[in-house]
Amino acid sequence: MGQGQVAFVTGAGSGIGAAVARRLSGQGAVVVAADVNPAAVEAVAAELPGVTPATLDVADAGQVERAVAKVVRDHGRLDVVVHAAGVDDPAAKQVLADALVAGEPPQAVAALGDAAWRRVLSVNLDGTFHVLRAAVRVMTPARAGAIVVIGSSASFDAPVGYAHYAAAKAGVHALSQSVAKEAIAFGVRVNVVAPGPTDTGMAARTPEPLRHSMSDGRVRPYASPEEIADIAIFLAGAGAANLVGAVLLANGGRFTV
Template sequence: MSGQLAARFDGQVALVTGGGSGIGAAVARRLAAEGCARVHVADIDADNATAVADSVGGSVHVVDVADPQAVDDLVATVTGAEDRLDVVVHAAGVDDPAAKARILAAQESGEPVDVLCELDDGWYRVMSINLDGTFHVLRAAVRAMRPRGGGAIVTVGSSAAYDTLIGYPHYAASKAGVHALSQSVAKEVISYGIRVNTVAPGPVDTPMAGRTPGAVRKAMETTGAIGYASAEDLADNICYLASPGAKNVVGAVLLSNGGRFTV
């Protein structure tokens, strides 16, 4: 890593939600390696968050992003301790293993996929964490950054918002909402010097992907010129969007899907 790259976040304070594993953990490690004075790692899993925070000399926070007060308290704690917040990466999110199991069952039986008619609590869980959680984090981050006149926020959407998977309507809808929400907020807050952008991954080799049944995963691997991305690949994308090198990038949805499709 060149000296210039290593210093992209020199002296800055960062908050990473979903930082206990997968993409969020890779981002936390990258931000620390590139000069952040402090990386705050937030996750609903205390053990995972603690392990990542300890590895980067950061601070750990146990937070459910679906709880608006918990998110407000998280950001207040960070700014109270640091008196600044320069970068927020919102990587927290969930999938639906039950829906994936139904997709696999249909694939194995040759019957049509039947998820929609069985969706109930799964819909609300996915939407409350993926979409409502993004709103909570964006709102709290902007409130903290606006008085200082700047900052960078990166949300994590999904290529599934465009190339929707049969039997996964709630996940696709939640991530499409993340894209639209982030772009609308980006237009609103750039006047305060705050940049908001989104990365839209295709399949990524994370613990979430590990819950995808093997046959479903194999089918996903057959599309695109590149197989599953690594969490570090996505950290590269995200840290670019959060860096000064992307100062003219506002409201972008960066596809990172290995060439599966273009928009």
């Protein structure tokens, strides 16, 4: 990222998105930091030079279009988008944790309701589509831009009992790769970071038995949000010019694909 470049970051009120906003601010970028939680993203923006907060629900296509249009209207350009907004399902995690404690196989799919399925898919997958579409609509006429999507290692190992999250993130990866092959013809690069366990708010809400089951002394511990943010910043920068449609697995060696 160069001094004065304009970036739009979703999910910037906490975790990886907030870490990305901090890194970009430190590099002199002008950053619009968006999150569904206005108080959280305002607190992040208040401590960072060049960062403006915005309230955004990525599941709402109209909100996304208006937010991206406002970035261009206010700053005249959009150079980088980092899409980190996403949700997990604490109720499903509790089902898995309870099964672990009981020493029984989980029955999470049977307990998964339509509303929980729809929420995870609408934010994680539909939201990614909304952000990608809005970004390419303004970047392709400029024949330049970089988009980085935060995916998940769960799309590869498809953890038992977490089908809706795995399905959503697998869709995120396929969607991003398809868009990448289209957008590069217009000078716009799209890539994905697929983190493994990371110390974010989602991790903090993970029941201890389940969190413990994902710890393994043979691999690196949970990543910090800053470590994942550094990968996103690399993908957005000139040093990653030849990376298009890449899905970088950042899970500390838990598995390879």
